[in-house]
Amino acid sequence: MTDLILKIEKLHKSFGEKVILNDFNINITRNTSQVIIGGSGTGKSVLLKCILGLIEPDQGIISYNNTPLNRDTRKEINFYDEIGMLFQGAALFDSLTVWENITFAIKSKRKNDLREIALDKIHKVGLDSTVLDLYPSELSGGMQKRVALARAIAKDPQLLFFDEPTTGLDPIMADVINNLINEIIDQVGATAITITHDMESAKKIADKISMLYKGNIIWSGDPGEIECSNNPYVDQFINGRSEGPIKINIKD
């Protein structure tokens, strides 16, 4: 029997008449890196927000370690203490220094202990102690992403979420972030769920890739299989062709 950390069944979410997730199902096995790819507006971010409890789904069940998640159970099982999230734009708190950002969620510790934890995490993401007292606005985009990554792993989470981790970064920095994600997943021993449309990133960090289209998974497989998926949608997406079954509505 596979060890599932996250199970999503018949998830449905729409905004007005626009259906975003339609009968969505996925099983995430513990200690794997699951990447969900898909074009803009296919529901990737909505899916992540539903899992995190930032958006209430219309229907469906999201189970974490066999516990169905809702507002109450997330509190009961301390869900947010067991996860880490890397936001697309880093989402660091402007008014706090780097070390305060990293240790934000760690309560009941003295300042010196918190700085020690921040230092340990900042080393893990390839930065040094000189950035600890800087504010996010004093950092480059790549450094902000690394600090955000350090914040995501500050509590040694079981489940890590990455929302477009390489968006807005140059190819070299994107590769650095991909390597860091792989190292951190190995170090922390966590399960990772990444949503992205960057195929290089997906192939590099995934144990399993699924493609989301019109609110549902249309293909799943290993990264090595994606080039020969025989799925015209996947084929069009990974080769970045404008011609194919995926129609882009320019008016939208």
Place this chain on the structure above:
Amino acid sequence: MINYIYNIPHAIGSNVLNLFAHIGKISIFFYEIIFCTFTLPLYFKTFFNQIIKIGYNSLPVIGLTAFFTGSVLALQIYVGGSRFNAESIVASIVALGITRELGPVIAGLMLAGRVSASISAEIATMKVTEQLDALTTLSTNPIRYLVVPRVLAAMLTLPILVLIADIIGIMGGFVVATQSLGFIEQSYIKNTFDIIQLNDVISGLIKAAVFGFIVAFMGCYHGYNSTGGAQGVGRSTTKAVVSASILILASNYILTSLVFNS
């Protein structure tokens, strides 16, 4: 023509639904603030930071406004009073006008312009940049962390600011009356202290606490519910200032007529 006829009930219906949705959202937001205020944890560091930002940093603006309001009030009362040969009432009217009405209202409106706008822009930007979502994923309730300290700080600091505005406003009247209208300093001060009662000052301070709540609540509410990127941040800021200003003036009338009219 028929389309227009159909459109009228449609427009009325959609506006009524929007109004109820708005009232519902405000009520839930209000309930969450009350709940978070009376349950732990309270973020004292953020609260003290907000006291500095909202209270201390607003002192120059409110002090200057109060001084000029007191000054111009003395000039106007002198002109009005001289028509009835009652120039001597300047000190009394300035003192009562500032403590009972103008001190709290002017300070409230200045705070609405300065603080409500800044709170709304700050929280709306945090929403646009996903910092509010980040708070949730870091086991922190955004209302508890961002809203409650601001509301409490505004409710605590505005009465103090109003007390200072009262003193500076009366001083403004005193300076104009003694330096340009020919009043004798001792008699002006005596008239001022003779007319003011403790109730006049306290009623102004109670109003100030209510206005402080309105200023912070409107700033937080519009910032928290901002949508639509940078344009949405601008829209929420405007809404916060306008709604806070209108609510201050409306609640001032209600408080004065129902509670402080005697």
